[in-house]
Amino acid sequence: MRQTTIDTVDGSFLATFTSRGLASLDFPSAANAAAVLAPAAEIALWHHLTVQALEQALRGSPPGALPPFDLSAGSPFQRSVWAALQAIPPGRTRSYQEIARALNRPGGARAVGQACGANRIPVLIPCHRVLAANGRLGGFSGGLEWKIRLLQREGIGTVNTLELASLS
DNA sequence: CCACGGTGGTAGA
């Protein structure tokens, strides 16, 4: 298990790699700076791919080549949700309910939300593109400010003028 | 706006 910080225009993210690939990507926080470790040689390529992909994704563009993800900690249901998330293109959104239906779990919208919250690789696994069925934002474990920022970078300004205004 | 019931997956006891 190796951790490295990734400096971006939005701050320093913290990437955690296992022998299988990228296991988590944490949003910038004060705690990140203390945890810096030099990347081991064997994960240097994955680290490079992660840096490039994150930079693109933060710009609202398709991330291009991705490192392998280590999602082994997730349940089968969670992994199926995360796979569905990766199929949502930048600039597009789905509702929790739509994801549930696509997985043949009608009525499982709430469980989908829970699985989104369990996503350890935000931004690259785009849980921010999932909104409530009524068009409102829904939640975001990294903080709604991030969800809004990421959506706006992808050109989704319609998140609801109401929603944006009601945040202050 | 709010309250409520129904819902499916998860973690912990």
Place this chain on the structure above:
DNA sequence: TCTACCACCGTGG
């Protein structure tokens, strides 16, 4: 098992 969580959703006041 039982139980109490939840980034949900529809209905009804």
